[in-house]
Amino acid sequence: MAKQRDDFVDLIVDNLQLFCPATAKRMFGGYGIFCGDLMFALIIAGELYVKVDDENRNLFEEKGLEKFSYLRQGKTCYLSYYTVPEEVIDDLDTLSYWAGLGYEAALRANN
Template identity: 45%
Template sequence: MTISSSYLSHLKDLFAPFGEITIRKMFGGAGIYCDGNIFAITGEDGLWLKADDVSRAEFENAGCERFTYEFDNGKTGSMSYYSVPEEVFDDSDALEHWTQLALGAASRSIKKPKKSAKKR
């Protein structure tokens, strides 16, 4: 089953206050980007926000579940994305809080170019 375009439009509208939102379909789901940085993923069965060492505990303490997937060989893998608390869809303060956590994790994950050694 594929994700409906109306659901993706809804997510784009939901996150629009935070910046330029783009969505790229991938692997049966979609990546959600704000100003070019991926901060969320979605699939037919949920929405997950990016977390990192700074924000992971808050997601876990709220009972959010880590995104997992199954390989063809039956093994499972996971990514550092956590399910969204339900209040995000009904409470603008909750939306702001959890989205900012994900945007912070996204910005911290951007690899910065290494400074080159000075030429002599």
């Protein structure tokens, strides 16, 4: 039986339409969020994470946002994705700003 997308994924994709024609694809036990072919965000366990790199990581760390982690063979592993502030989810302009940070990091990583 195919697993249905949850309401949070639909909300994020809908709210990101101001930023780009965002889509969600099932992966990593959650969803990758894409603008075209470029993945710039993840939704895992009801949390939105965006791509970070050396150019924007300090902003996320200064705000105390959480880095995406998972367990693999009993060891904690990290990906270059951080949560966004919870209050931005329903503010389309602010969500677009944070999504833009992730998109720019994904573009830099793709070059």
